[in-house]
Amino acid sequence: MHTLDELGQLFSQKFSVNHFPDQPQGLYEPNNYFLSIGGKRIRPLLVLMANELFGDIHEDSWKVAFALELMHNFTLIHDDIMDDAPVRRGKATVHELYGASTAILAGDVMLIRAYQYLNQIDISYLRVINEIFNQTSTEICEGQQYDMAFEERTDVKLDEYLKMISLKTSVLLAASLKMGSIIGGASVRNQDHLYQFGLNLGIAFQIQDDYLDCFGDPEKFGKMIGGDIKKNKKTFLAIHLQNVANETEKHELQQLKSATEEKKVERTLAIMKNNGVDQWAWDLKQEYFNKAMYHLEEIAVISARKKELKYLAEFLISREH
Amino acid sequence: MHTLDELGQLFSQKFSVNHFPDQPQGLYEPNNYFLSIGGKRIRPLLVLMANELFGDIHEDSWKVAFALELMHNFTLIHDDIMDDAPVRRGKATVHELYGASTAILAGDVMLIRAYQYLNQIDISYLRVINEIFNQTSTEICEGQQYDMAFEERTDVKLDEYLKMISLKTSVLLAASLKMGSIIGGASVRNQDHLYQFGLNLGIAFQIQDDYLDCFGDPEKFGKMIGGDIKKNKKTFLAIHLQNVANETEKHELQQLKSATEEKKVERTLAIMKNNGVDQWAWDLKQEYFNKAMYHLEEIAVISARKKELKYLAEFLISREH
Numbered sequence: 001m002h003t004l005d006e007l008g009q010l011f012s013q014k015f016s017v018n019h020f021p022d023q024p025q026g027l028y029e030p031n032n033y034f035l036s037i038g039g040k041r042i043r044p045l046l047v048l049m050a051n052e053l054f055g056d057i058h059e060d061s062w063k064v065a066f067a068l069e070l071m072h073n074f075t076l077i078h079d080d081i082m083d084d085a086p087v088r089r090g091k092a093t094v095h096e097l098y099g100a101s102t103a104i105l106a107g108d109v110m111l112i113r114a115y116q117y118l119n120q121i122d123i124s125y126l127r128v129i130n131e132i133f134n135q136t137s138t139e140i141c142e143g144q145q146y147d148m149a150f151e152e153r154t155d156v157k158l159d160e161y162l163k164m165i166s167l168k169t170s171v172l173l174a175a176s177l178k179m180g181s182i183i184g185g186a187s188v189r190n191q192d193h194l195y196q197f198g199l200n201l202g203i204a205f206q207i208q209d210d211y212l213d214c215f216g217d218p219e220k221f222g223k224m225i226g227g228d229i230k231k232n233k234k235t236f237l238a239i240h241l242q243n244v245a246n247e248t249e250k251h252e253l254q255q256l257k258s259a260t261e262e263k264k265v266e267r268t269l270a271i272m273k274n275n276g277v278d279q280w281a282w283d284l285k286q287e288y289f290n291k292a293m294y295h296l297e298e299i300a301v302i303s304a305r306k307k308e309l310k311y312l313a314e315f316l317i318s319r320e321h
Numbered sequence: 322m323h324t325l326d327e328l329g330q331l332f333s334q335k336f337s338v339n340h341f342p343d344q345p346q347g348l349y350e351p352n353n354y355f356l357s358i359g360g361k362r363i364r365p366l367l368v369l370m371a372n373e374l375f376g377d378i379h380e381d382s383w384k385v386a387f388a389l390e391l392m393h394n395f396t397l398i399h400d401d402i403m404d405d406a407p408v409r410r411g412k413a414t415v416h417e418l419y420g421a422s423t424a425i426l427a428g429d430v431m432l433i434r435a436y437q438y439l440n441q442i443d444i445s446y447l448r449v450i451n452e453i454f455n456q457t458s459t460e461i462c463e464g465q466q467y468d469m470a471f472e473e474r475t476d477v478k479l480d481e482y483l484k485m486i487s488l489k490t491s492v493l494l495a496a497s498l499k500m501g502s503i504i505g506g507a508s509v510r511n512q513d514h515l516y517q518f519g520l521n522l523g524i525a526f527q528i529q530d531d532y533l534d535c536f537g538d539p540e541k542f543g544k545m546i547g548g549d550i551k552k553n554k555k556t557f558l559a560i561h562l563q564n565v566a567n568e569t570e571k572h573e574l575q576q577l578k579s580a581t582e583e584k585k586v587e588r589t590l591a592i593m594k595n596n597g598v599d600q601w602a603w604d605l606k607q608e609y610f611n612k613a614m615y616h617l618e619e620i621a622v623i624s625a626r627k628k629e630l631k632y633l634a635e636f637l638i639s640r641e642h
Contacts, residue, residue, distance in 0.1 A: 024467055024470065027462065078426070081425060082425060108399060116452075116455045141430040
């Protein structure tokens, strides 16, 4: 078995090949650029680690890991156009650098390249892996659609937000683990526990992300506090605040929409603390993290093999705090 | 065996199901709308006809026909965004009606739905059909990229334009035929002849399209003459004209770019006729059509079975003239 660091290095080495031909340069250079700006490569690592829970890493896990990383990057390129985001990972986004038309097409061909890697795996599980891949990509698109639709609404409920976040981010973590476990030869029961592990971990991670934006240590968090509040973004904390604030507070929150950014952040955080929203979010994150760990526990392999997955989960969830 | 009309009706019936779930409506309604505005459904017909050349239509050919029609519609939705086209088939385009962000996402999920249909076919040819599908979708993206890049250039050569057109439109016709023939049980040699038949037919069709825009009968052609000239669009005729016009004519063509549309069309057509560009295009179309028919002839099945494909080819190529 490999440590998380070893797998990270191995993947990084294997993945640093040309995934695209040279021509047409106008199409493939943007993709090479976007892949070169990196990322945490969490999804491929989950494939490899899930495979290794049950046996040696099979060549097909690398193919699936490539496919999932490319598919993830396809969603990022297209999401950045839709969100009109000029920067990702500190670098210019594809549409910012090459225009929206090229970014649409570059994303399209990135997804198709993912399918080309998938199509190289052993025929015995080709259909089932394709099925999970298709289902998951569809869900990610649905999640993005809900996310955009929620921006226009003021009455988004917590369970709707939870569903959106699950679709937009968690299902891919879950699916990565499940695919790796299938290649590793896991039983259906173990596959399902890994899927649930990933799903709940993803939700815990998102709650933490929303929490840190409000209550993180700016020095450790690496960005300014209150970015979501400034943009009136829907988050676990913002939606819960609407549920628990009293009428006076709701009135103030409404007024704050036209206040200076500084004041808006300061007062919103104060009202959140008044209502214990910080503690609520912390507990909710812990609840999903515990669910994730329960499913990891339930997987029928000796616990020594689970060490690295547990380490990764704890690393993701104790981030910057 | 079925006639072309019978297959058209059968496909239309089978295809008029819900390809998408109800929710999220904001994502799937645009796709249902776009599919409802129709189209000639040429690609699925080619799958079915190619299958029927060799044997009864297999259930899998319907799946592949669905997949190809959806993939074709995915490219149209995204191309319309890139080309900023407000209208297709006389109706508002998806981005025009629902915004560019939704149109990007709707196209994405349309492509993934195509892969879901593909993934249902028999395992014995799943990999090879996927491979052709992936290769072809990639080529279509490459063709679109070349098309966009050519808009910025004034020195596009005829063979570059031919390559772009082949990628953007012909390879999909060719691939549709090849996939149908594989399901029908054709030999590799017959598969290849069908592919070449589709490729050359597609090129002949495009030359005709470019020709009709200049020299078609407006009443039969169904739109105004000279649309491509007005937009300074690169076409087989426009590129060839640059190769054969003398210096005085080239100078006039340059001047015409800032002339009124009416004058630009009138004079460009006159210079084309002076140089025999109309006859040249007509002959070139015939050359590709003959190549297509040669490959149809070469397919080793009795000629009676080829009747409907021959009829379709002649129908496409004698269009509006």
